[in-house]
Amino acid sequence: QAELAAANADLEAEQQRTVAALAQADALRATSEGTAAQAEAVRAELETERLRAATALAQSDALRLAADGAAARAEAARAQAEAERQRSDALRAAADVSAAAAQAELAAANADLEAEQQRTVAALAQADALRATSEGTAAQAEAVRAELETERLRAATALAQSDALRLAADG
DSSP: OHHHHHHHHHHHHHHHHHHHHHHHHHHHHHHHHHHHHHHHHHHHHHHHHHHHHHHHHHHHHHHHHHHHHHHHHHHHHHHHHHHHHHHHHHHHHHHHHTTTTOHHHHHHHHHHHHHHHHHHHHHHHHHHHHHHHHHHHHHHHHHHHHHHHHHHHHHHHHHHHHHHHHHHHHO
């Protein structure tokens, strides 16, 4: 009977250890599932951040393309203004050559040249304004690109942390 009591005590102790081990295993499983859920939430947030960064990068590229287009238009306007100036100089030279032959024609040509010069000055001013706008847009696009690069590095760091959490949860 003493051996039976001892055996029963051993069985009771073994059952208590088994119950404690099962409880510990359940606690570890719950902790692991919580960590995995947390890592998944972080991963989802990072994916959202990546999509936001991709959208902003596309906007930056669109701004850069607009800036490039504005610069090209400004350069074309400047070239046209330069051609107008050269044509104006040629007209003035022709008027000077024919001045002795016809004073009246010279006066009319001078009036035309004055109007041409005013148009040329206006075109040059417009070209300068377009160039200034283009340079401002390019600077803005560069600032957005730098901010996006910072955002991409931050997202990469957070993704590495998420992977570390997931590895810890898997472990």
